[in-house]
Amino acid sequence: MIRGLYTATSGMLSLQRKQDSLTNNLANINTPGYKQDVGVMRSFPEQLLARIRDQEGPDIQGLPQMGGQAALIGRLHTGVYMSEALPVFRQGDIAETHDPYDVALLDNIQPDEEGNERRLFFGVARLNDPANDTAEPEQLRYTRNGNWSVNADGYLVTPDGYYVLNAQNQAIRVNDPDLPENNAGHTLEINQDGSMTYLRDGERVALGDQPLGIKMITNPQQLVREGTNIFRYEGDVEPVNVTEDPENVGFYGVKQGWLERSNVDPSQTMTDMLTVLRAYEANQRIITTLDGTLEKAANEIGRVNG
Template identity: 40%
Template sequence: MFKGVYTAASGMISAERVQEMLSHNLANAQTPGYKQDRTAIRAFPEMLMQRIQAQQGTGLSGGSARGMGTVGAGRSLTPIGTLHTGVYAQEGVPQFSQGPIQETGRTLDVAIIDQSLPANPETGRQGQLFFAVQVGDDGEIRYTRNGQFAIDAEGYLVTPEGYYVLDEALNPIYTGNDLFVVTEDGHILLDPQVLATGPAGVNPEPRLWLGYTEQPHHLVREGHGLWRWAGAAGEADEPFAEPQLIDAVPFLNAAQNGGNVTFRVQQGFIEQSNVDVSQTMTQMLMQYRLYEANQRVLQTYDRSMELAANQIGKLY
């Protein structure tokens, strides 16, 4: 069997997996707050190919003329060269760069606009901000960048899937209607009529929960634009093991920054997907060509094996 068959086959498999990831990105090019995945194709370790041959002469029990040790009586190994054993596609890595901000004029649309957020000194990657939502009745919390909200039948602010949007006390936000104002620091100013006729105990000025983490790579993607915090082993007591409230992060505290807020919340705007459609389609075409090239290599091997079986071994 030609060893290069496996190398070409691994190239086809890798190209197919990258193509699937790019297709998923392209399908979410219009999904608000979506963060694209990227991957890299890496090579498996190379193998050193050697040929076993009979030793010439005597006195070579300690090694051959090429410096290779013996592998048996009267035999030694001669290097032929290296063989590339193929490639593989790494898992997709989310890219948390901010997507374009689009004005919608819709009161229920809210966008987080990052402004000079500090980078993690260890990784060099910029931290990220997220809204918090409650998933299900058990109180599980998920994070999202999709600020395209709605109001449910009971008057609570929810995501398009019906998950409660949470305030900084991690409670659902009651707005009653869409006649509210969101300030740049995330406070929600409710309609006076809602305060007068709404249920008892309504917070007159709730604030959107805005979480920050220096380690967004510890977030696991879930459906509907949600992220689950996975963390890492041994990080339960680390200061950024969970996304933090803005006020709890010292270097983002407005007082310590001379009143300069490094982020703002913009009502009537939405953060679009950070997928570049033109670039993604170009990458898809490149992967198609890569798949096609490896396919031609396999076809060449197939013709070579056919020739070996039908011609070289033919008896006249």
């Protein structure tokens, strides 16, 4: 009976964690580029129970007492736990915003030869000196949130304050306060392949010599979430610029003036939350029943001893 209490309690704790994950998904339903988490539930190892020394052997002087054969009772389940919450990197819907600093990343990159999933992300980083620093691999972070803005120094930044990087892992400067004639402002144009131009003296000129830093990550489940929309990569295969492989042409694109929405399905999430709630309540009733049974047994023992 006590084991039953522990099993039901572990179920309630894991369901609480899963409900928290679903609630976080629902709270970020309007966060651009957000990727929902899916809670992974696993069971603790089963235990095989047997009754040993089922029959005591004869007490013969000079011989060791031999117990009976173990009697198999059965398997005991020791509960479940939520081991991790894995993000789902499925492409979200895109919506038009008409803002030149909003960028949606369209991703249809196929798996590699070994069947590993491959996904695209914008490369971002925190830099102490964005005018001169190049982000090192350990500084790189990845996001699908293309809801950008221009900071006071004229650099493209994410809502979390990360600098948006180009293919050489350098910050992208849109406006230069010291050279106003070179300011792109709202004339910035980001092409489908990630190259950037702006209007100067009535003509389109390139903004730098590098396109956007669109990184292709193999096996994105090796990404670790930092905050809401930023990921850190801890895999073995180093992310590469998608523009480096000509075979990727036609399987990805950049759409300026659009935003990728969250890939959370509100209807499915609400259904999952109700399912988790019912399972939580079932475990709660089990604990209440076992507690009542134990109390009754304790009272019976008290009457017998009295």
